[in-house]
Amino acid sequence: MTSSSWILPGLAALAALAPGCTGDVDPPWQLDHDRIIAVRADPPRIAPGQTAVLDALIGSKGAAVAEASPDTAAVVSPVSLAGALRHDAGRWIVTAPSEADLVAARSALGLAVDAPVPLEIAVSYRGGALAATKSVRLGGVADNPTMVDIKIDRASAPEAAAPEAPIVVAPAVDVPLSIPLDDAGYDVTWLSSCGTMHDFDLPTAYLRVESDDPQTGQLALVVRDSAGGVSWRVWPIEAR
Numbered sequence: 371m372t373s374s375s376w377i378l379p380g381l382a383a384l385a386a387l388a389p390g391c392t393g394d395v396d397p398p399w400q401l402d403h404d405r406i407i408a409v410r411a412d413p414p415r416i417a418p419g420q421t422a423v424l425d426a427l428i429g430s431k432g433a434a435v436a437e438a439s440p441d442t443a444a445v446v447s448p449v450s451l452a453g454a455l456r457h458d459a460g461r462w463i464v465t466a467p468s469e470a471d472l473v474a475a476r477s478a479l480g481l482a483v484d485a486p487v488p489l490e491i492a493v494s495y496r497g498g499a500l501a502a503t504k505s506v507r508l509g510g511v512a513d514n515p516t517m518v519d520i521k522i523d524r525a526s527a528p529e530a531a532a533p534e535a536p537i538v539v540a541p542a543v544d545v546p547l548s549i550p551l552d553d554a555g556y557d558v559t560w561l562s563s564c565g566t567m568h569d570f571d572l573p574t575a576y577l578r579v580e581s582d583d584p585q586t587g588q589l590a591l592v593v594r595d596s597a598g599g600v601s602w603r604v605w606p607i608e609a610r
Contacts, residue, residue, distance in 0.1 A: 399570035401563035401588050405429045407602070408592050409493060409504040414599040415486055415512035416466040422506055424462040427592070427602050428495060435588060435604055440493035446503065447490040448475050454489060454508070464489060466508045475508075486510055507598050514599040515556065520591065521548045528605060536606035537589065544568075545577040549591065557594040563587030564607045579609035 396403045407427040416422050424443060429435050443462040445452040451471065454464050466472075475487045486507035494501040520527035522537055523545045539545045547560055551573045558573045564587030565579030579585060586608040594600045 397567075397570075399559070399561045399567040401429050401435055401561045401590055402431060402584070403429050404431050404496075404500065406493075406495065406500050406502045407435065407561065407590070408594075408600050409502050410514065410600045410602075411464065411504055411506045411598070413511065413513050415507035415510055415597060416464070417509065417511050418466045418469050418472065420466050420511070422464045422466075424464070424491065424493065424504060424506075426493065426495070426502070427590070427604070428500070435590060438495065440495060441497070442494045444492050445489060446492050448478060448487070450478065451475055451487070451489055451508070455491060462491075462493070464491070464506050464508075469509075472509050484509075505598055512597045512599060514601045515551075515593045515595045517549065517591065517593055517601050517603055519550050520603065521546070522589070522605070523547075527603065531603075531605050533606050536586070536608045539565075539577065539579065539607065539609050541579045541581065541585070541609040543578065545579075546574070547576060547589075547591075548574045549593065551593065555596060559592045561590040561592070562607070564589065565609060583609075585609045 407429050409426045411422040411424055413422055425437055425439050427435055428438050439461050443455060445455050451467055454467050456463055472487050476485060486509045489506045489508055491504045493504060523539055551558055553573055560567055560570045560575045562577055563584060565577050565583045567577055569575040588604055589607040590604045592602045
C-alpha cells in the first residue's frame, strides 16, 4: 500500500489503490466497489497540543459509500511518537506532542528544523481486508482543502446529499463536471456508481449514462492538496 495521501489515482498513480483491489477489473472511478477511497485527518497538520481525528470514505460493492472511523490504527513511523495516537469514544485521535518531542523527531528523521514531522499511521477496516496509511503532519497548522463552486451539468452542486432528492441527469449525453482548481496543485478525482466517468482525474470531467450503464447510484468528488489535506463530497444521482 502506498502513502495515505494518495489512496486514489491522480498525481500518484493507480498503484495507490487499497490492497484487495489489485487485479480487479473495476475502473478506479467506480464507487460500487469494496475499497478505501480516501483517508482523512481533520485537520491534516497540527501544532503541539492540537488534535486531529481520523476517518475515511469507504466504498462497498452493492451499497452506498460511507464515512467511518478506522477499525484499527497504529503509528508506523516515527515509533518514538506512537503515544500521539489514541482511541477514544470510537474515534482515533492524534494529539501533536510537545515542541521538544518534535525537535527530537526531526533530528532522528534528518528533517529541517522547521519541517513538519510526518506521523505515518496504518489504518484498517473490515477485519484488515481494507488497509491504507495516512500521514498526519505535526508542527504548524493547515486545514483540509475547501470545495467551492462545484458544477454538475453546469449547475451548482447541492451543499448536502439528499437521498430522497437525487441529482437528475439526462441519459446518453455528456454531463459536465467541474471544480475550479489548478490540476498542478491539487489531486482531483471524480467517482460514480451511475454511468461511466470520463477524465475522472481532472478538475473538469464528464459523466455519460448509456442504456446498459447503471441508471442510479452516487457521484463523488475527492480533492487532495500538497499539504496532505483531503476533502470529499458525495451526492445521489440518477439518469432519466
